[in-house]
Amino acid sequence: MTLDASQTTSLPYRIRVAVPVPLYDSFDYALTAEQYAIAQIGARVAVPFGRQKLVGIIVEKLAPDSALNPNFQIKFIHALLDQQPILEPIVLSLLTWAAQYYQFPIGEVMHSALPSLLRQGKPYDLLARVWRLLDLDAEAQLKRSEKQQQAYKILKLHPQGTAETILNLSGIDNNVLKALAKKGIARCDLETQDFRPEPVQLAQMPLTANADQKHAIQQILKALQRYQGFLLDGLTGSGKTEVYLQVMHQVLKQGKQVLVLVPEIGLTPQTISRFQSRFHGHIALLHSGLTENKRLQAWQAAQTGKASIILGTRSAILAPMANLGLIILDEEHDLSYKQQEGFRYHARDVALYRAALLRCPIILGSATPSIESYHLVAQAKLSCLQLNQRAGIASMPKMHVIDLTVARKQHGLSEQLLTEMRKRLAENEQVLLFLNRRGYAPVLLCENCAWQAQCPHCDANLTLHVQPYQHLHCHHCGTIQSMPQHCPKCQHQPLKPIGLGTAKIENVLQTLFSDVPIIRVDRDSTSKVGSWHKIHEQIHKSEASILLGTQMLAKGHHFPYVTLVAILDIDAGLLSVDFRAPERTAQLIIQVAGRSGRGEKKGEVYLQTYRPDHPLFQTLLKHDYRCFAQETLAQRQLAQLPPFRYAILLRAESRHQDYNQQFLSQMRDLLLQQAEENLITVWGPIPAAMERKAGRFQAHMVLLSHDRPRLHFYVRQWWPQLLKAKTADLRISIDVDPQELS
Incomplete structure (x- = not known):
């Protein structure tokens, strides 16, 4: 139901909702007195938006006498979806800051912090799959399968049953469990999840730390009750993980959670193996390779405090956690921590801000720290701890x-x-x-006329693949073509892979x-x-x-x-x-x-x-x-390049390069008219390094300034004007602190 202005003046019960739409506002909705009484900030709500039914997050309960926004008609909500907040105040503050800093719609930022099932409005309480043994003397039946023996031994340690997700983390896949069920040795039950925190026990004694490791551990432990950023700058193989584990032990003993970020899914098997060999406790795994159900269960384990250790890739930094006491960012230099599409945040910088909000320490570890992190050390914003020798008897190659x-x-x-x-x-x-x-x-060439197989949609060569069959593939837009038998220009054959x-x-x-x-x-x-x-x-x-x-x-x-x-x-x-x-x-x-x-x-x-x-x-x-x-x-200081100046990259793409550059030039002039003189330097607009991609032309423009707050202030006023001025064919994006200029 929609209410006009005359009706809404007497409507006392309203909430403000962040809705996942490409608009930079949150929106007011009406609700009944009973709904208002139980509505919680940080909970999900189903709301009408145009002709759509969307799931948003309540960000504010408006006082009965608060002013109405005259630009929008007030509609009633469809339903409250949660009785309790699923995003705590600290996470709401983090996401609000991130939306403002990275110039991205608040509703879409908040949705990025939720697993897919919760974005769809599915109920929070899903049933968990729990496995338990039916036959405690079946080991002799499993001699031919090492995996089934391993699963059997784990299940025998948990007579009350154990969650399927925990078994998966131990390297037991579902096919092994199904094989045990088929033999009548185990069964799977659907049960209500128990979100009570699980105590953590030390499963293996720590290794003996060398002098550099001891110093690093001692310095970090001194900061457990306050915010402090550490750059753990250690040679490859110098034992950074052992430093993490020994600091984690002290945090876990206090009943707090630890978040460990790694740049790639491929690192999680190795990392989780190290954690499981050191600690007995609930470890939640958060990355894009999980099924929707498993991702929701891991997210819930982090949000409720059931999981003491949360291991994840970039997006895990946005997940809510009940009692976070330490953040570790391994391989902090890695480009994978920067989201390159949509909400273009950098997990390292968001992690630093989150640690400051929580007043807890954060460790950035790398053998090759980023230039930005070294600059933060020079500014005394990070403390540098060096590991100068390989652990054990290993030596540098x-x-x-x-x-x-x-x-x-x-x-x-x-x-x-x-x-x-x-x-x-x-x-x-x-x-x-x-x-x-x-x-x-990477190149398919005609030796007779120098023809090369190029993507019809991008300024790039097609790459030759031979598996599962011979074909040409563009790694930029995904175009796939069959392998030509002869040169399409001069008919020469065969063509030569270069x-x-x-x-x-x-x-x-x-x-x-x-x-x-x-x-x-x-x-x-x-x-x-x-x-x-x-x-x-x-x-x-x-x-x-x-x-x-x-x-x-x-x-x-x-x-x-x-x-x-x-x-x-x-x-x-x-x-x-x-x-x-x-x-x-x-x-x-x-x-x-x-x-x-x-x-x-x-x-x-x-x-x-x-x-x-x-x-x-x-x-x-x-x-x-x-x-x-x-x-x-x-060299960067002499050239006044980041991190000595702050950068914002504008990307424009359309079917016509002239239009891209004309539009960006007009917007550049508008910004320079509004900003203080000499505050902002503009590079471009110029064609992108790959000018044509997926059939569309791309142009870039870079804004640079020594004053980050003032740069962001003027861009925040200017960006909505740019969005209103663009045409339907033009796509534009903003990248704050860009890591790539291509």
């Missing part, structure tokens, strides 16, 4: 540069590298080859090392549910094998049997126009190199390059990333 301009090669692999690989494999060790390019070949992708190198390795397992890790090989978990298990077997992969292999993994690492093609990172490219390249080299020699045997690293004299390599050969970072900070 020796690095070598192979000059590809003179080296003899076989299919992109130098003879020197192949010789070293054969030595390591003969000693039953593992070799890791890094190539940040999936597919078979360059190397992981699939092509895999074929080469299978020929050169036919008796050695080749384990490929990229987005193609890990696309199936559970595939990464199986690959992870295979890698951790102590036997000769070759690991081949993209950045998924570079991010914090502990591979104890890898003694030789080779980076096959690092030169592309030296050619980018983005000022952050050297930083990304340096981080990648150090991170990939750090996978070598983490066990008892010494490791070595080989860099294949056509630019062996590049200054970046000379610095990193000494494993001196910190020296590189300080040089980079000095």
